[in-house]
Amino acid sequence: MGPPSVAGGGNMGRASVVGAAKPKPVPGAAKQGRKKKKKKMSVRRRRVYAALIMACLMFLGAITVAGSWFFQSVPAPEDLEFGESTTFTLAGSETPIAGYGEYTRKLVDDYEDIPDQVIWSLLALEDKDYFEHEGVDYKGTMRALVNNLKGGDTQGASTISQQYAGMVTDIRGDISYGRKAREAVMAMKLEQDNSKETILLHYLNLNFYGRGAYGIEAAAEVWFNKKVEDLTWAEGMMLVMQVKAGDGSFDPLIADEKSTAPLDRWTFGMESLLTLTDDLSDEQLAEIQTQLDAGMPETQKALQNPGTWGHDTPTGFITNPTDGYVWDELESRYGLTQEDFYGKEANTGGYTVELTLDPDIQAEAVSTAGRGDLKRQENEAGEPVDDDGNPVGVENAAAAAEYVNDDGYFEFVNNNKDAALYEYNASMASAVVAVEPGTGRVLGYYGGQNGLGIDKAGLENPHPPSSTFKMITAATAIENGASIDSWWNAQSPREFESLADFEDPTISNAGSNTNGPDHMTLTEAVRQSKNTPMYAIAEKYGATSILKTAVDMGLRQLTQTDENGNAVTYRFYRAADGTITYSRHGVIEHEDGSFETDANGNMDLYASLDGYEDDGVTPKKTELDLDSKNSPFYYHISFGQYPTSVSYMASVYATIAADGKYNEMHYVEAVYDRDGNKVPEQRKLESYQAIDAGIARNLQFVGSTITGEGDKIDGDRPLTGKTGTWQAGDEYGDANAHTWYVGAIPQLSIAAWVGNATAESAPLLNKDGGTDGVYGSKLSYPVWIKFMNGAIESEGYEVKAWSEATHAGSPIVDDILNDQGKIDASSAYCVANPGDTKCVAATPPPGQDTCDPFSQALGLCEPGGGGGGGGGGGRNHD
Structure with a gap:
């Protein structure tokens, strides 16, 4: 009858009809x-x-x-054996939220x-x-x-x-x-x-x-x-x-x-x-x-599939039988397959799977991010219809075609007045995931209202993490000897040697071009969300080095587009010795025009592009080549170009909050058999020191001042976080498509994403339906802060300070040296360090005379002999 309570044990399991019950006096x-x-x-x-x-x-x-x-013998009760369906519950709760089985069979042990x-x-x-x-x-x-x-x-x-x-x-x-x-x-x-x-x-x-x-x-x-x-x-x-x-x-x-x-x-x-x-x-x-x-009591609605139910809710992305995240975890950690949980055969099933989701935090996730279901097409009679306007065969609203407004966008019914985006355009979608630092438990998850639909927080619908990835890039720089006090050239646009063969050999910052030296510390480069220093770090230490740091910190999937415009998903695996391998997945089209299919006969969107091992199931893997600076991803990884999931970004920041210790993100708290006994784990959850504690504490400091507009965190408590914004498709001009805020307190890491419900490339819209003023600090941060404050209130988290740490690494200045190994005397670095002998006046460009001492005394000379060039502006603002 479910897992035992925290306070006590006892047999509370469900039983098949085995063993005669002890006699009891007549009821009453x-x-x-x-x-x-x-x-x-x-x-x-x-x-x-x-x-x-x-x-x-x-x-x-x-x-x-x-x-x-x-x-004619009568089968004794103890000789009858049945399979039972499996039940899912939230953490610490016996209330079922979903079931899995051919039908719903639950048996009671004792009279x-x-x-x-x-x-x-x-x-x-x-x-x-x-x-x-x-x-x-x-x-x-x-x-x-x-x-x-x-x-x-x-x-x-x-x-x-x-x-x-x-x-x-x-x-x-x-x-x-x-x-x-x-x-x-x-x-x-x-x-x-x-x-x-x-x-x-x-x-x-x-x-x-x-x-x-x-x-x-x-x-x-x-x-x-x-x-x-x-x-x-x-x-x-x-x-x-x-x-x-x-x-x-x-x-x-x-x-x-x-x-x-x-x-x-x-x-x-x-x-x-x-x-x-x-x-x-x-x-x-x-x-x-x-x-x-x-009068007669109200009942729940009848279920279409009584054995398998409850997966059309926000938690269905975790539990649904098709691609719910819980199934791989259950097989990996407990050695149990979906067939074992289904309960069709005698003496199978009957399990209770207790999820890690905290009931109060999960409720806050839904309240904060949920905007109801998508609107559906209806005819004049109010009947749900398909794309052709035909109501025949459309059993309910969920089976109807999505409503599309005059601008070509989906819309939510927007019936949740507590949603952080309630006053925003009805096309705006949000997703949130909360991970507990130090354990890796997923305490809250919202990727959409229907767990059988598109999951905006999960692996099937990744988004470019944009500037939230810069904390990983900064960690890589520190690991390679730099420090948060190192100096970097944030000039924009800025040419890079590695881009010499590209049509545009420059990288620009997000809407902040400069007309001269723009030197700043790594701390300020992250806080001001500059792209060019991040690219310089990738060029110096390697994109592959940044990828390794990301995987160490908890990232397990990235997506990029191949030369044919097809999405290729990379899944990463980290061995106990730190070795990282990856497999590649995508759609495979055969020469006859057919496609590789999955077990259900549908097109396999994640077929192994490099084939399978002899078992026909395990995808072939390639070891990450750390000697290659930009394989399999290019230097643009440094500022978050390649899509990943909201859940994995929450896991990465949980590692930062846990002083650099990675704990495997997971959804299963415990599994109980039909007799209420805990099923032992066959594999322990991963846990290791991903980055040095001092580096993690430096990152906590860097992100401690990065917040957004609106409410602030309750209790005057420390946090660390980073905003992120990514542009929309070219057809939308200067519009943005994705905004993020990922941040943590010592007890909780939360990732919040906002985008258009219609498509990844569709634009973000403000309250008036326009595309201006929608950045991470203005759109995703309000979602994050509402969710975080709600979690703090429900859980009663005490105020905890970050641990202080000395600044690891060296305050290098390599990136701001000119060809002569000098630094422009007018730069911010030389202003802050006037005694550094590397600071000299810049050589004037050809054709421009050196300013004479008299003009200098009158202040008629331009600093630095004229300054650097301008160039195109970026589209993103953080």
Whole structure:
């Protein structure tokens, strides 16, 4: 019945029908201190009834039934085995959020775990004298037999034990007269070998309750999203009245709208409970009357696939059976495949997977980033339609075509007033991921409203991380001997030797060109988000070196476009000795025009471009060549050109917040088997020192002043973070397409991204629908700060300061030296370090005279002899 609580252990698991339950007093009796006396039928009387039954059966030609006492065995409850579906819960919660299986089957181990609300509701409807008779309603059976012989309607007259005997021997479909006697004989044998409580427990476990639910525990989950022990009298009655209504005739969501059958049956059952005055306490009877007066309880909506459900929610990106992130992790860490969790075969499934998602932080993620579902196309009658305007075959709004506005963009319904972007254009989408530093636990995740759709926070829809990647580039520079006090040339546009063969051999900063030396420390280069110093770092130390640092810090995927314009996804793997390999993935088109397909027969978007190992599953990998400065990615990696996921950027900054220690990002807190026992891990989570603690603390300092507009962090606490902005496609002019803010406090790292819901290249729009003024500091930072403040409030994080550290590395000036190894005396470096002998007046350009001393004294000379050239401006602002 789910994982044990933090405070205590105990067997709380779900069980198949194995092992007889310990006998328990009649329900309600323990509370009242009395137990009904079981009436004993005389041996003579029992034999008379049995003889009458046999005589009738012989008369009908069913003589063989008489031998069933000796030859027809009734399967004992402990011999019945089933598979069960798997349930997902949030961290520390027993409330199911999703299920996985052919159908929903959940079984209860112990009779004591089934509440009176279920036991007595069942008996009130089906067998009031259950604890009084010996398994067979002799009068009822004879009455039914006589009625049937007279040509009347076929009648049942089955006790709980008879019904159970029929279920386990799979003869419930046989409505012959002989079946009734066979059940009676089997029921008597069943009661001879098992306690009443055992039979009742397994009856409730075996029954079908509609909506794909087998077993009372599954029914409670599917109908009311509750544990069985939490059901009310009204809810218990709603469930048990389904045991003979597999066609849904008593299901208010399935029965005909004009039918009163569900309400009539429920009312009859509740009123029957009120007649059990000898079995229920006055307090219980009062509760039943109150709930009867309140009316039939509301249920959850019926599920299209009862066994596999709950994946069309924000958490579905983690749990959905197609590409949910949890499945690879479960197989890698626990050695369990999806088939093991499905529960189709006997003795499989029945697991409870506890996710790392914190209920409060996850709720904050949805509240902050969620803008509702995408709008859908409708016809004039308000019916959802497909792309051709046809409502036929469109079962619901989710299956309809997306609404497209006059500008060609999707829009959200925008029905969440708490969303950080509520007042922004309805086309703006946001995604957030929260990772816990020091553990790698994903505590909050929002990539969209429907986990079966496009995940804006995950691997299938990566975005250029832009300037948020500069913290990784800075870490690489420090690792290679520079320091945050090193000086770099931020002139823009700036030519680079490595770009000599490119059409444009320059790199520009984001909207900040200069007309002269623009020298600054690495700290300021990151804080002011300059591109040219980052490119210079990549040229000096290698793009491959930056990539290695990124992988060490937690990045596991990047995407780039090949020479044919196709997206190629690189997945990275880090061995225990630090060796990094990668595999390449994308669409493979064969010579005949067909495409490589996945296991479901669909085009495989992530087929291994380099083939597979002998097992046909493991992609072939290539070792990262650290001797190559720009392979497989070019120097533009330094300022975040290549797309990655929101989740991986949250992981990278969690490493920074954890003083450089990487902890594997993961979604599974624990796995419990059907008996409530923790499944042991076969592989431990990765954890290692990714970068030196001193370097990480230097980065914490660098990002400590980088914030955005709007609210500030609660509690006057330290943070570290970085904004990011990336331009839209050329067809949108100077518009931007992506904004980021990734930042952390010591207890939590959050990555926030904002983009257009329509496409990766589509522009960002402001509150007025324009494209100006949309940067990371103005668009993503408000999302981040709202989510962070909400998490701080819900978790009560105490204020923690960053640890101080000396500045690692050396304050090198290599990048600001001219061809003569000198530094322009007018540069910021020379102003800050006037005694440095490398500072000299710049040589004037050809044709320009050196300014004479008299003119210098009058201040008529331009600093530096005229300064550097101008050039095109950048499109991004941070």
